[in-house]
Amino acid sequence: MAGRGPAGRSGAGGRFAQFKLVLLGESAVGKSSLVLRFVKDQFDDYRESTIGAAFLTQTVTLDENTTVKFEIWDTAGQERYKSLAPMYYRNAHCAVVVYDITQASSLDKAKSWIKELQRQANENIIIALAGNKKDTVDENPDKRAVPTADAEAYAKEAGLLFFETSAKTSYNVKELFTAIAKKLPLDQAGPRNLRANPRTGPLDLRPEATGQQGAGNCNC
Amino acid sequence: MEEIAPEYDVVVLGTGLTECVLSGVLSVKGKKVLHIDRNDHYGGESASLNMEALYRKYGNIQKGEEPWKKYGRVNDWNVDLVPKLLMANGELTNILVSTDVTRYLEFRQIAGSFVQQGSGARATIAKVPSSASEALSSPLMGLFEKRRAKKFLEWVGSFDQGNPSTHQGLSINACTMKEVYDKFGLEATTRDFIGHSMALYQSDEYINTPGQAVETIERIRLYANSMARYGKSPYIYPLYGLGELPQGFARLSAIYGGTYMLNTSVDEVITDQSTGKVTGIKATMVERGNEDQSMKFETKTTMILGDPSYFPGKTRISGYLLKCICILNHPIDKTNDSDSVQLIIPQSQVGRKHDIYIAMVSAAHNVCPKGYYIAIVSTIAESSANHHLELQPGLDRLGRIEERFMGPPIPLYEPLEDGKKDSIFISKSYDATSHFETTTDDVRDIYRRATGEELVVEGLREGVQVAEE
């Protein structure tokens, strides 16, 4: 079941909370690559444009008492023809909007996604702007098309977290997700979603789940 | 803008629930699907609208006014266009679970299921008794009738079509429901709430139709089993409104490679002159506010699925639905302040041929801000004028209404042909029933017509992997 959360619990084991994170950005800027690096610590030089990616989860440990689990949604290609469903950003607690620092137009696209998020998503969604493919510029500074200071100034003005990243070398990838985790409202992550009360809370629709949901057997 | 592939296995037109379930299932089965909608949003006739869109759709606006502003953030509203709920044990629930679309959605119970007895101010509104024990405490029946109803419901629970010893000596496959009711000596008012609020028949036609007893019993069982599932009512409902359902199935389709294009109008359906079968489409994707950026394209396909609005010449009207969407700032009287209800007014109680339905949801389902309630009153049209009068007994139940949205009667379309001739398979409009069982019947029917196979959703995703990332 999708964590509409934030779902969480606190107790002897410390705090644990689950948050929905959505990825946005122009095609080929490295969205899936950043996630793959973050989740599986892998990189792939020739990766295909995402059609079928669905969903990954990854946990960040902030300190010995605090664990944040990200439920990461990829666009599944629905943004390709401007047909992303509002359900995608619905109840997202955080978003990573990616551009490619070697492609100036990808920042414009990122800005338009950010506008869309501010219009459609949770009022207090945490948005991080990631300027990806930093390794390319380290190798050849002429390739840079977006000056760091420009993007940084924009991010500051729009109230976003900002990192230049490289999925290829891992540069700032962990930092990006950790910074998001730190900004999330962990305190609100009450225990409400874990011990769901079917009378008022979310329902588990699976047939085998019914037994635990209090209603008992067919009483007809 | 990226190029469209030169060929798709299936082109789907319209992103209503029926179409989205089909494109989700077909994509999982490995078909290459192109899914198009002329609107800028998902859902078609089964969408949920925000407050501004609702006002604009129904035209309740004076020039220069922005009446939605008094209702807070427009996006806090998700108002359904179809007044339906899911049966907890129904087929749509089964499809949602089998396809894992439940991962994208969260469901809550509908807090109560009620039926009206009598009419006007003195009408009784009571919980629909769904079990033998509830029958015994229901105010809908007198003492002796309660016992008869208890017996009847116990029998329904143990009924087995394949076991004649459970048939009460009736030739169950041929008899009418009247004969069954007679056997248990049930009174007319009891038959009324059983047939209309449990079996959910909208008229009394079912009673005297020979051979319809088994279907009626199955419907009562579906109600009772759905009720037993979570306890408060047989109905469940997705947070943020029914419009989430088509979006969930569209995502499923996209995950399995389906291509989605909103804002796209179909310019031409191309058919082969000699075979009469569809071979492709021409369409235009419009960029809002940037119309000269429109993208015209043509692609081949061997099959089109679509809702009736895309095929005006290929459908007929089978009836008209009347519907009034009402915004309230209080729950409905005599429903224990339930935050969500289904209330059925059986036709006989108010001198009609068809029942009046009220479906109400509220902030408990994230469809509106706290303190508001959205009630949809609906029925099948019986007259050709004064339609609001037909809905009046339902509107009367609502008390003070802040705002009402009522358009002209809604035509219910169905396809003229089964689609085998031209490979164009058209769905039916969302009908007047209170749930999605007829919608999933239509999904199955279209699937069968289009592929020649029965749709089996159980285990659908097992062994089918999305592309390795």
Ligand SMILES: Cc1cc2nc3c(=O)[nH]c(=O)nc-3n(C[C@H](O)[C@H](O)[C@H](O)COP(=O)(O)OP(=O)(O)OC[C@H]3O[C@@H](n4cnc5c(N)ncnc54)[C@H](O)[C@@H]3O)c2cc1C
């Ligand atoms: C960038 C990215 C790349 C991914 N690449 C792959 C991949 O190559 N192969 C792959 O199988 N999965 C992929 N996923 C999905 C992710 O790997 C699966 O969720 C993960 O494999 C879960 O495995 P599990 O054994 O816990 O199964 P479960 O979580 O029980 O999932 C079983 C099935 O459901 C699918 N699934 C799980 N969550 C969702 C969801 N929210 N939406 C849709 N489907 C879901 C899984 O893909 C799997 O097929 C990707 C997700 C992202 C964001």
Ligand SMILES: Nc1nc2c(ncn2[C@@H]2O[C@H](COP(=O)(O)OP(=O)(O)OP(=O)(O)O)[C@@H](O)[C@H]2O)c(=O)[nH]1
């Ligand atoms: N040099 C370099 N290449 C990268 C980096 N991140 C991604 N790439 C490459 O850029 C290409 C596109 O990366 P993806 O992760 O598929 O991009 P995406 O944003 O998910 O693209 P879509 O799925 O089409 O939206 C791939 O060839 C990657 O190998 C990076 O940090 N550095």
Ligand SMILES: [Mg+2]
């Ligand atoms: Mg990708």
